[in-house]
Amino acid sequence: MKILHISPSFYPATYWGGPIWSTKAICDGVAQQPGVALQVLTTDAAGPDRQTRVTPxxxxxPVRYTRRIAGHAIAPGLLARLPQAVAWADVVHLTGTYSFPTLPALACARALGKPLIWSPRGALQATADWSDAPRRHTKQLFEYLAQFLRGADVTLHVTSDAEARQSTQRMGEIRTVMIPNSVAIPPAAPRSTRRSSRLLFLGRLHPKKGLDLLCAAMAGLPAHVHLDVYGTGDAAYIAQLKQECGPRIHFHGHADGVAKERAFADADLFVLPSHSENFGIAIAEALAHGVPVLTTTQTPWQRLDSIGCGACIDLKASDLAQEINGLLGRDLGAMGVRGRAWMQQEFSSTAMIARFVEFYQQAAVRRTTAVPV
Structure with missing residues (x-):
């Protein structure tokens, strides 16, 4: 079985956050399965700056990094290689929504009669449920074109029920498959015993993540509470945040590898006051590291409360500072243990990869048994 992944960017382009890691995790796992050949067609974009390119x-x-010449992922070389790559594949897996490869990939798969699984990675959901989502009219036109170009055998891959509901509101009648992301479970590490409390925000620095709300909430928290912010984003937005933040908020930039492990090890509570998340891989990573989580009902993590490893709050009805302060007064160590156990039981990479392989096989069988019209 031959699988082609098409994505506007790919590892090690970790500037783009969680989708880079989750897409790589799928490819890593599927490529190890017997009888599977997998290749990736992408661009060399490592960030928004046109000169920022990945070092493979x-x-x-095999991963083909075509040269990005403009925008976030405009790469003529990707278009040139697309027909041959799609013709090679039994199943095409497209990642991304409002990006350069999306419409050509949908059209090419339709023209060549190939089944396609489409992972919007929360973009359709964010446009549906976040009132401040930018360029809404342009995105609506993009969605109309996607509806027109896509073939009958397109399946929307979602990671939660909420993403399925809100994505199909944007795309109309379309088959969906729900396969949550997986998370790696690191070795258990000792927690810090310092007297101060450390909040952690880790992810792409973007208005929809609600970091401005978290920074504002710091004014209502005790003096011993500090906030560590890890991630990158638009330079103007980051400069504005820093200008409005006090001395107990520390911006550390991008973190991978050892630096990322250290960030989780130093944290007492992970906070993501997001306006929209299809999954929120950083939440799963925090729980896997034994760090309790506070997030919002606009994410698919409502079970944090019932499992006892954090809280999922309604931003409109809650005081963020009060909620943080309440959690800091609880047994965070015990909460972290429960969260880590949850990740081990339900979010293993083995289960995720098995679901994808099963779905790819079903899609390939549909194609070979389809009756020509």
């Missing part, structure tokens, strides 16, 4: 790292499957 060795991977156990």
């Amino acid at each position: 790292e060795p991977l156990p499957y």
Whole structure:
């Protein structure tokens, strides 16, 4: 079985946050399965700056990084290679929504009669449920074109029930498959015993993440509470945040590898006051590291409360500072243990990969048994 992944960017372009890691996790796992050949067609974009390009790292499957010449992922070389790559594949897996490869990939898969699984990675959901989502009219036109160009055998991959509901509101009648992301479970590490309390925000620095609300809430928290912010984003937005933040808020920039592990090890509570998340891989990573989580009902993590490893709040009906202060007064160590156990039981990479392989096989069988019209 031959699987083609098409994405506007790919590892090690970690500037783009969670989708880079989750897409790579799918490819890493699927490529190891017997009888599977996998390749990736993407661009060399490593960030919004046109001159920022990835330095490819060795991977156990071929990745074609085409040259990005404009925008976030405008790469003529990707278009040139697209027909041959799609013709090679039994199943096409497209990641991304309002980006350069999306419409050509949908059209090419339709023209060549190939089944396609489409992972919007929360973009359709964010446009549906976030009132401040930018360029809404342009996105509506994009969605109309996607509806017109896509073939009958397109399946929307979602990671939660909420994403399924809100994405299909944007795209109309379309088959969906729900496969949550997986998370790696690191070795258990000792927690800090310092007297101060450390809040952690880790992810893409973007208005929809609600970081401005978290920074504002710091004014209502005790003096021993500090906030560590890890991530990158628009320079003007970051400069504005820093200008409005006090001395107990520390911006550390991008974190991967050892730096990311250290960030989780130093944290007492992970806070993501997001306006929209299809999954929120950083939440799963925090729980896997034994860090309790406070997030919002605009994410698919409502079970935090019932499992006892954090809280999921309605931003409109809650005081963020009070909610944080309440959690800091609880047994965070015990909450972290429960969260880590939850990730081990329900979010293993083995289960995720098995679901994808099963779905790819079903899609390939549909194609070979379809009766020509």
